[in-house]
Amino acid sequence: MSIEIPAFKIKTGTLPVLQLHILTTDMAQLKEQLALRLKLTPDFFASTPIALELSAIAESGAGLDYAELAAFMLEHGMCAAGVVGGSAGQRAAAVRAGLGLFTDAPARNIPKRDADQAPTVVHVVELHEQPELPGFSGGAAENQPADPPMAQAVAETPPVRATMVIDRPVRTGQRIYAEGGNLVVLAIVNAGAELIADGDIHVYAPMRGKAIAGAQGNEAARIFVQGMEAELLSIAGCFKVFEEGIPENVRGKPARVHLEGSRLLILPLMH
Amino acid sequence: MAKVIVITSGKGGVGKTTTSASFSSGLALRGNKTVVIDFDVGLRNLDLIMGCERRVVYDIINVINGEVSLKQALIKDKNCDNLFILPASQTRDKDALNLEGVARILEELKQSFDFIVCDSPAGIESGAFMAMYFADEALVVTNPEVSSVRDSDRILGILAAKSRRAVEGLEPVREHLLVTRYDPKRVNAGEMLSVTDIQEILRIPLLGVIPESESVLKASNSGTPAIHLDKSDVADAYRDVVGRFMGEDLPMRFVAEKAGFLKRLLGGR
Numbered sequence: 001m002s003i004e005i006p007a008f009k010i011k012t013g014t015l016p017v018l019q020l021h022i023l024t025t026d027m028a029q030l031k032e033q034l035a036l037r038l039k040l041t042p043d044f045f046a047s048t049p050i051a052l053e054l055s056a057i058a059e060s061g062a063g064l065d066y067a068e069l070a071a072f073m074l075e076h077g078m079c080a081a082g083v084v085g086g087s088a089g090q091r092a093a094a095v096r097a098g099l100g101l102f103t104d105a106p107a108r109n110i111p112k113r114d115a116d117q118a119p120t121v122v123h124v125v126e127l128h129e130q131p132e133l134p135g136f137s138g139g140a141a142e143n144q145p146a147d148p149p150m151a152q153a154v155a156e157t158p159p160v161r162a163t164m165v166i167d168r169p170v171r172t173g174q175r176i177y178a179e180g181g182n183l184v185v186l187a188i189v190n191a192g193a194e195l196i197a198d199g200d201i202h203v204y205a206p207m208r209g210k211a212i213a214g215a216q217g218n219e220a221a222r223i224f225v226q227g228m229e230a231e232l233l234s235i236a237g238c239f240k241v242f243e244e245g246i247p248e249n250v251r252g253k254p255a256r257v258h259l260e261g262s263r264l265l266i267l268p269l270m271h
Numbered sequence: 272m273a274k275v276i277v278i279t280s281g282k283g284g285v286g287k288t289t290t291s292a293s294f295s296s297g298l299a300l301r302g303n304k305t306v307v308i309d310f311d312v313g314l315r316n317l318d319l320i321m322g323c324e325r326r327v328v329y330d331i332i333n334v335i336n337g338e339v340s341l342k343q344a345l346i347k348d349k350n351c352d353n354l355f356i357l358p359a360s361q362t363r364d365k366d367a368l369n370l371e372g373v374a375r376i377l378e379e380l381k382q383s384f385d386f387i388v389c390d391s392p393a394g395i396e397s398g399a400f401m402a403m404y405f406a407d408e409a410l411v412v413t414n415p416e417v418s419s420v421r422d423s424d425r426i427l428g429i430l431a432a433k434s435r436r437a438v439e440g441l442e443p444v445r446e447h448l449l450v451t452r453y454d455p456k457r458v459n460a461g462e463m464l465s466v467t468d469i470q471e472i473l474r475i476p477l478l479g480v481i482p483e484s485e486s487v488l489k490a491s492n493s494g495t496p497a498i499h500l501d502k503s504d505v506a507d508a509y510r511d512v513v514g515r516f517m518g519e520d521l522p523m524r525f526v527a528e529k530a531g532f533l534k535r536l537l538g539g540r
């Protein structure tokens with residue numbers, strides 16, 4: 001056979017994957033509930049590859065027989081492809097059972113900045129996450145493997161920056177970091193909370209905490225807030241605090257923030 | 272299904288123990304089998320406010336260490352038939368508590384009680400964490416001042432991210448705001464935050480407002496939870512809180528805000 005005709009190609013691509021969030025290490029209970037749900041929509045899965053999401057049981061560190069679970073799933077038309085999250089031990093056990101390892105969601109790698117003022121809490125939000133399966137009910141039919149042409153397009157254009165969306169209040173002592181992407185917050189951000197993004201930050205509610213956009217030095221990053229009450233604003237390391245209060249023209253109002261040279265400009269969103 | 276309710280605040284001295292005593296008494300007065308647990312290990316206050324300090328023989332740490340049974344440590348309340356108290360230890364420190372032991376105690380209590388009320392210590396350290404970890408619902412006790420509201424905000428953040436319900440991906444802990452030591456006169460004078468101000472920051476449902484009253488100190492000195500006081504604003508307010516918690520739709524009393532103040536709020540800033 002001629003060597004001119006390649007037998008394979010290796011490419012990266014972002015494919016949608018269903019995640020099965022495992023909430024218990026009780027195999028009997030898990031099987032029973034799975035079987036019950038699957039009875040309602042027998043053909044729903046049709047050999048769809050499934051990622052087993054283990055974060056809920058990670059802390060317990062308890063074991064689970066992944067081979068047994070995978071076999072059980074296969075009987076029901078679900079093809080366990082690998083695991084997401086989980087403790088080191090759980091991941092090792094999954095590999096032994098022949099499952100793959102999905103890389104952890106980027107939001108888990110929270111950088112340690114000013115360690116003396118370590119935050120108490122960080123929301124763990126997963127990027128690129130498929131919408132949750134509402135009890136496996138129908139309607140999620142488009143969750144089929146992407147068409148080949150689409151997959152190719154994804155692979156050949158530069159990766160789209162992920163956007164992290166937070167829909168719960170961000171409170172004192174909490175820090176959210178959208179690594180490598182944008183951050184959108186739909187609920188209030190209170191004083192003493194900190195938003196950090198390598199890209200832009202949008203807050204569609206009162207913003208009373210700190211907003212640090214372009215955290216890795218992106219000078220084109222911007223901040224948009226619906227109610228400007230921030231304690232601190234920063235883009236690419238240029239920051240501003242408001243000892244004298246926030247300028248009248250934007251105080252409590254929709255505002256946008258960008259960098260002009262080394263000056264941080266805060267402007268009303270609408271003129 | 273038994274419910275675990277934590278009374279928490281972050282900031283100290285805002286009225287958690289006062290609330291734990293009256294709230295658990297109110298639940299019991301309505302016929303619910305209720306137990307109130309003092310998690311403030313090392314300080315031990317609840318038994319004083321409930322007036323049972325002289326009957327304390329064993330405490331939560333003895334139970335956790337397996338030295339005595341729960342039954343031996345529980346103290347029956349003198350005012351309510353359905354109420355029991357599990358006191359804290361005065362002699363041990365907070366490290367004597369551990370999640371495993373607390374889990375075991377709660378599981379056992381769930382077998383025979385409707386409500387388990389946990390009086391949290393101040394702060395955000397291990398004692399407060401133990402008290403909140405297993406909560407199904409939380410009463411966040413807040414005084415009308417900025418530092419208290421800020422601490423409540425922090426506690427709400429921890430509840431949303433670190434409680435068992437959060438960690439296990441269950442339905443979130445149900446949050447209730449309880450504003451205590453509220454003095455409408457000082458609010459109107461601009462010396463204290465209004466209920467509206469507090470809600471604007473915390474954004475959780477308001478369960479009630481307890482007025483500032485000297486009778487609270489008198490009640491706790493005499494070892495009687497404030498809810499048992501005769502002709503008292505505070506007792507009425509706590510009864511309303513219990514009623515609302517049980518699902519009744521009761522008008523908010525003791526809030527009396529002047530319209531002008533609200534206008535200032537909306538117009539300003």
Ligand SMILES: Nc1ncnc2c1ncn2[C@@H]1O[C@H](COP(=O)(O)OP(=O)(O)OP(=O)(O)O)[C@@H](O)[C@H]1O
Pocket residue numbers: 280282283284285286287288289290311316391392393451452453481482483484485487488491505
């Ligand atoms: N509604 C009220 N009016 C006036 N005084 C009050 C009221 N509620 C509580 N107090 C007083 O405030 C003080 C602190 O109350 P309490 O011990 O209940 O607070 P706590 O939050 O449990 O404190 P700690 O954080 O130390 O446990 C007590 O002296 C109590 O009498």
Ligand SMILES: [Mg+2]
Pocket residue numbers: 287288289311316391392
């Ligand atoms: Mg107390």
